[in-house]
Amino acid sequence: MKGIMRKKEISPKKISKIILGIILGLLLLSLNLIFFIVDTTEYAVVTQFGNPVSTILQPGLKIKLPEPIQSVQRFDNRIQVYEAEPLELLTSDKKSVKVDYYGTWRITDPVTYMKAVKDKVGAEARLLDVFSSSLGVKLGQYNLDELINVDANKLKLDPMIQDTIQKSKEKAKEFGIEVVDAQIKVLNFPAANQQSVFSRMKAEREQMAKKYRSEGSEEATKIRANAEMEQKIILSESYKQTQKLKGEGDAEAIRIYAEAFQKDPKFYEFIRALETYEKTIDEKTTLVLPSNSEILKYFERGKSGN
Known part of the structure; x- marks a missing residue:
């Protein structure tokens, strides 16, 4: 019949x-189940x-039996950082300290x-067990002043950390x-002990001050005493030198006066009298002297000359 549709046939x-x-x-699915890739960042x-x-440590295309016979476990082979909550530990001298630390590790x-x-x-x-136990053991072998100190020669923090790393490696x-x-990121005192520790540190610093x-x-007193002694010595030497120079000057003056007196005794006597007048007499001076006083003889001569 023309109205009946003819069945469509699929060609070979x-x-x-x-x-x-x-x-x-199916082949691709099988290959996906058999082959797998290991990245450079993993084992x-x-x-x-x-x-x-089997353990695969090198990256690349690898083969295994399909699931569920064999499966692959992947692990990061890179260095990883471990950080935990701070620990409260005791030093060798029984001081409680708070240790904030971190560690790095890899598989x-x-x-x-x-x-x-x-x-x-x-x-x-x-x-956590490895680091806390290693830190506790090693930190307990050192006194607090060997871990916290301004004197680098007394500080032993680095050897303590190296001992901790070695012990952690073994565990x-x-x-x-x-x-x-x-x-160690921070080495501090527990909050409950901080005030008493700071007060003790303050007292120790005040005592040191x-x-x-x-x-x-004491040193200033010694310096001042030495300075005063040196001052006295210098002044004494200066006075000695001054007196010496003054004596030499007086001697020279006496010599000059003596020579002048020998050359003209009357002139020398007159000059000395004038010097005496200059030193003792001015417009406000009133002298009461006997008439035969030596100081008046030049006045008497002046009157008689007039």
Whole structure:
């Protein structure tokens, strides 16, 4: 009948393409289940029914049996930073201190790591024990003034940290972890003890300041005494030199006077009299002297001359 539609037939060529597509899809799916890529930032552990069968430390394209026979566990191989809450620990001299620290670590044995800690959360829980116990043991071997001191020769903080790192390395090996470094960010006193510690430090500094002031005052007294002694010596030498020069001047003056007197005794006597008048007589001077006084003889001569 013309009204009845004829059934559409699929050609053999089209069927072949469909089958080929299905085969390729299955092949790609199989390849995806068998092949996998390991990145440069990770390690991989191939497990078979949960048990590790191979460890892959180098990046690249790798092969395994398809799921669920074999599966891949991936772990970050980069250095990671661990930071925890500050710890309160005791020093060798029984001083309580608050230690804020951090540590760096990385995975070195992926299989041991997977069995011991499983993941990063488990690793950090183990590292808390590792770092806290190592810090507690090593810090307890040093006095407080060996960890906090302005004198670099007495400070032993760096050796303490190096001992802590070494002890942490030994403990972390059993978890497939390498401790790379550990450093103290803040070393302080617990809040409950800070005020008493600061008061004691203030008292010690005041005592030290008093000592320095006392030593300074004593040294200043010595300096002043030495300066005064030197001053007296200098003044004495100056006075001695002055007196010497003055004596020499007086002697020279006497010599000159003597020579002048020998040349003309009367003139010398007249000059000396004038000097005496100049020193003793002015417009306000009133003299009461006997008539035969030596000082009046030149006045008498002046009158007789007039």
